[in-house]
Amino acid sequence: xxxxxxxxxxxxxxxxxxxxxSGHALQVENGIITKIAPCDELKDEHCEFxxxxxxxxxxxLINAHHHFYSTFVTGLGKAAPSKSFDEVLQNLWWRLDKKxxxxxxxMSALISLLNAVKKGCTTIIDHHAxxxxxxxxxxxxxxxxxxAGIRASLCYEVSDRDGLPRxxxxxxxxxxxxxxxxxxxxxxxxxxxxxxxAFTLSDESLGKIAAVVSELNCGIxxxxxxxxxxxxxxxxxxxxxxxxxxxxFDLINDKSILAHGVHLTPKEMLIVADQGAAIVTNPQSNLNxxxxxxxxxxxxxxxxxxxxxxxxxxxxxxQELRVGLWAQHLKQENPTAGFMEIASTLLFNNPAIAQKxxxxxxxxxxxxAAADMILVDYDPHTPLNAESWMGHVIYGLxxxxxxxxxCGGNILMWDGELLLGFDEAxxxxxxxxxxxxxxxxx
Ligand SMILES: [Zn+2]
Numbered sequence: 001x002x003x004x005x006x007x008x009x010x011x012x013x014x015x016x017x018x019x020x021x022s023g024h025a026l027q028v029e030n031g032i033i034t035k036i037a038p039c040d041e042l043k044d045e046h047c048e049f050x051x052x053x054x055x056x057x058x059x060x061l062i063n064a065h066h067h068f069y070s071t072f073v074t075g076l077g078k079a080a081p082s083k084s085f086d087e088v089l090q091n092l093w094w095r096l097d098k099k100x101x102x103x104x105x106x107m108s109a110l111i112s113l114l115n116a117v118k119k120g121c122t123t124i125i126d127h128h129a130x131x132x133x134x135x136x137x138x139x140x141x142x143x144x145x146x147x148a149g150i151r152a153s154l155c156y157e158v159s160d161r162d163g164l165p166r167x168x169x170x171x172x173x174x175x176x177x178x179x180x181x182x183x184x185x186x187x188x189x190x191x192x193x194x195x196x197x198a199f200t201l202s203d204e205s206l207g208k209i210a211a212v213v214s215e216l217n218c219g220i221x222x223x224x225x226x227x228x229x230x231x232x233x234x235x236x237x238x239x240x241x242x243x244x245x246x247x248x249f250d251l252i253n254d255k256s257i258l259a260h261g262v263h264l265t266p267k268e269m270l271i272v273a274d275q276g277a278a279i280v281t282n283p284q285s286n287l288n289x290x291x292x293x294x295x296x297x298x299x300x301x302x303x304x305x306x307x308x309x310x311x312x313x314x315x316x317x318x319q320e321l322r323v324g325l326w327a328q329h330l331k332q333e334n335p336t337a338g339f340m341e342i343a344s345t346l347l348f349n350n351p352a353i354a355q356k357x358x359x360x361x362x363x364x365x366x367x368x369a370a371a372d373m374i375l376v377d378y379d380p381h382t383p384l385n386a387e388s389w390m391g392h393v394i395y396g397l398x399x400x401x402x403x404x405x406x407c408g409g410n411i412l413m414w415d416g417e418l419l420l421g422f423d424e425a426x427x428x429x430x431x432x433x434x435x436x437x438x439x440x441x442x
Pocket of ligand 1: 065066067127223259311
C-alpha cells in the first residue's frame with residue numbers, strides 16, 4: 001500500500017508538543033507520515049482506510065542496548081555458579097561467545113528480531129560478539145535485520161580478552177561495517193564502533209580504536225562502569241576512572257553510547273553531559289547481575305540523555321520501563337521518585353538517541369517522520385488524556401497486547417500475525433537445533 005490512513009485509534013505521539021491526540025487520523029505515503037489531522041480533514045482522501053478503533057497508535061519502540069546473540073542462552077543451565085559480575089562474564093558470556101558460528105549470529109539475531117516485532121519494537125541498537133568468527137559476523141546480523149524488516153544499529157565488541165589478532169580483527173570488522181552503513185543509504189542499518197569495556201582494553205588498544213573513530217567520525221558503543229570492578233580495575237592499572245580514561249582518548253562524543261553507568265562518579269557524569277554522549281540504563285540486567293541500580297535521577301539532573309535498553313534480558317521495552325521505575329524507587333528509597341526521569345528514557349530519550357543516526361522525527365509520530373508505529377489493544381477503564389497518558393503507558397499499556405507493528409510504512413505484523421513470509425514454526429525448530437548444538441559445544 002503506497003498510501004493509507006489509520007483512524008479510530010487514540011494517538012500517543014511521543015512528541016511533547018502534542019503528546020495525546022483523540023479523534024485524529026494519521027496518513028502514510030511511501031513509508032512516511034504525511035499528515036496527522038482531525039479525522040474530518042482526511043475523510044475525502046483517495047486511499048485505503050484502516051479502522052483501529054479500540055486501539056492505541058504509538059511509535060514503534062526503540063531498544064537502545066541489546067545483544068542479539070544472547071537469545072541462544074534462554075534455558076541454558078550449564079554455567080557454573082557465579083558469585084560476582086566478573087564470574088558471570090567468565091562462566092557464561094565469555095565461554096558462550098567463543099563458540100558462536102556465523103550461522104548462530106544470523107539465527108539468534110533473526111529470532112530476537114521476530115520476538116521484538118511481536119512486542120512492538122522497530123529500532124534496536126545492538127552490540128555483537130563472536131570472537132572466533134568475527135569477520136563477516138555483522139553482515140550476518142545485518143541480513144537478519146533486513147529479513148525482519150525493522151531497523152538496527154550494529155557494532156562488534158572489540159576486546160583484548162581473546163588476544164591481539166582477534167582484537168585487530170574486531171577493529172577491522174567495525175571499520176568495514178561503519179564504512180558500509182554510516183552513510184545512511186540503507187534505511188534499515190546504521191553503525192557504531194563497538195568496544196567491550198575499558199577493563200578489557202589496554203591503552204594501546206584504546207589508541208588504535210581512537211584513530212579509527214576519529215578517521216570515520218563515528219560514535220562508540222561500550223559497557224561503562226556496569227560493575228564497580230570496572231572502576232577498580234581502571235583506577236588500579238591506569239589511575240583513572242572509566243570515563244576519564246575514555247575521554248583522554250577522545251572516545252566520548254555526541255554520537256557515543258555508554259551502556260549501564262551504574263558506578264559512574266558525578267565527575268564522570270559531567271564529562272558525559274559535556275560531550276553530549278548518551279547513557280543507556282538496563283535495569284533488569286543490573287538487577288539480575290546484582291551490580292546495583294544506576295542513579296538515573298542524578299544523571300538526568302546533570303543534563304545527560306539517559307536512554308533505555310534491555311541488555312538482552314527481554315525484547316519487551318514496556319516491561320523494561322516498569323522495572324526501571326520500580327528499581328529507581330528502590331535506588332532513591334522513595335516510592336514517588338524518578339517518574340519523569342524513567343518515563344523519559346523510553347518515550348523521549350530513546351527517540352533523541354536514535355535521531356542522531358536516523359534523523360529528525362525518528363521514534364515519534366510527527367509529519368515527515370518514517371512511519372514506524374504500532375497498534376496496541378487498549379480500551380482504557382480510567383480516563384486517558386494529555387495528563388494521564390504516561391501513567392497509562394507504564395501501568396496499563398505495558399500489560400496490553402501489541403496487535404500490529406509497522407516499519408517504514410510496511411505492515412510486519414497484523415492482528416498478532418507476523419507477515420514476514422517465514423514459516424515461524426520451522427524457523428524456531430531450526431533455531432532450537434542450532435542453539436542445542438551450541439550448548440553441546442559450551
Ligand atoms: Zn550489554
